[in-house]
Amino acid sequence: MDKWLEKDLVLRMISLLLAVLLWITVTEHSFSSFSTKGSTIIHDVSVQVKYDKEQFELLSQPSKVELKLYGDKQALNNVPGTYRVFVDAQEVGAGEHRLPVQVEGLPFGVKGEVEPKRVKVELAQKVQKEMPVQVDIIGNVPEGLHIDKPVVTPSKVLVRGTEPNLDQVKTVKAVVYLSDHTKSMETVVRLQAYSEKGPIHKVKITPDVASVKVPISIPHKKVPISIEVKQLPAKGYAVERIHARQDQVTVYGPKEYIENIQYYIGPQLDLKDARKDMTISVPVPLHNGALRVEPKEIEIYVKIVSAEQKRLDNVPLTVTGRKEKQKVDILSPSGGNMNITLSGAPRNLLGINQSDIKVLIDVSGLSEGVHEVPIRFILPNFIQVVGQTNPKAKIGIR
Incomplete structure (x- = not known):
């Protein structure tokens, strides 16, 4: 053993080991002399609760706690705000529990x-029930229109919550707002649970939105369409007939308007340049009172032929607008009759006589004395009077 210790290498290794141990001892003492400890207290810290929110509802928030932090002073000055103070209620059931408060994130x-160190946590078991969806319509449609029964999809939903909250739910509503709509509408609305006192927010509705179709019906009637000629063809030509491929239209409008309509005044045709048969598509005008007309456009066939003339003699003038006890003498044309020449398609002129013609003079609003008044003709379709430019009659009122 003594010989082993006499070896120079062994003595050197022992010396080095003793030096290292001495350095560690001195260093540790030096570091500990510079290390400082501290603590701080944070009051009124909120306690979060971890629990199964699908199965339970937290009835009340746990009371706040006092948090004491201690450790290295420098670390205490840099504590982040992301630490959490919580209780774990994920493994407990419904009821009241006293659970340990934990801290994480330091x-x-x-x-x-x-x-x-412990706080009270009270959980209530959630239950659910199936309920129908009720549609509430807020707003109006124009007068004469009618809102039919809405269609909601889905028609039933699941309402989930604690039993006391669920007992308060009386209806689940989809509220739809109308603003003078004239056509059926479809919209997606968020559902809301209601008690007898108003909305309830502490329940969950699945699904929480619904699609609602609101049918808006408009009174309508199918009636004949009247096609008028605004301007007949030029001299030498005449309209023999006009045929609309669809001679009836469906008119939509307020109830009173639809009840009284017997026919619908359609487009007015300007045929002043017509020289031959033609087929045209024209829009159907929308008159006051009508909300919609279908179809919106109709196809019309017009047959154009060479015009002929026919003379009618001694056609009597008819006085309109005469007051009671008022006497009207027709001074001219003589005898209160006039000769007129008609122009039209040969087929349409055939068989026309005086009974088919009305020659009118209107004396409405005229006082006693002699007056000149316009002569107006009421003629069969597509027939016109020729050779008369602004015809007038001379009358005496007494």
């Missing part, structure tokens, strides 16, 4: 203690 070198 930096290295800092520890925390809470007071009180």
Whole structure:
């Protein structure tokens, strides 16, 4: 053993080991002399609760606690705000529990203690029931239109919550707002649960939205369409007939308007340049009172032929607009009759006589004395009077 210790290498290794141990001892003492400890207290810290929110509802928030932090002073000055104070209620059932308060998210070198160490947590079991969806319509449609029964999809939903809250739910509503709509509408609305006192927000509705179709019916009637000729063809030509491929239209409008309509005044045709047969598509005008007309356009065939003339003699003038006890003498044309020449398609002129013609003079609003008044003709379709430019009659009123 003595010989082993006499070896120079062994003595050197022992010396080095003793030096290292001495350095560690001095260094540790030096570091500990510079290390400082500290603590701080945070009051009124909120406690979060971890629990199964699908199955339970937290009836009340746990009381706040006091958090004491201690450890390295420098670390205490840099505690992030992301730490959490919580209780874990994921493994407990419904009812009242006293659970330990835990702290997580503190930096290295800092520890925390809470007071009180346990807090009360009360959970209530959630239940669910199936309920129908009720549609509430807010707003109006124009007068004469009617809102039919809305269609909602889905028609039933699941309402989930604690039993006391669920007992308060009386209806689940989809509220639809109308603003003078004239056509059926479809919209997606968020559902809301209601008690007898108003909305309830502490329940969950699945699904929480619904699609609602609101049918808006408009009174309508199918009636004949009247096609008028605004301007007949030029001299030498005549309209023999006009045929609309669809001679009836469906008119939509307020109830009173639809009840009284017997026919619908259609487009007015300007045929002043017509020289031959033609087929045209023209829009159907929308008159006051009508909300919609179908079809919106009709196809019309017009047959154009060479015109002929026919003379009618001694056609009597008829006086309109005469007051009671008022006497009207027709001074001219002589005898209160006039000769007129008609122009039209040969087929249409055939068989026309005086009974088919009305020659009118209107004396409405005229006082006693002699007056000149316009002569107006009421003629069969597509027939016109020729050789008369602004015809007038001379009358005496007494």
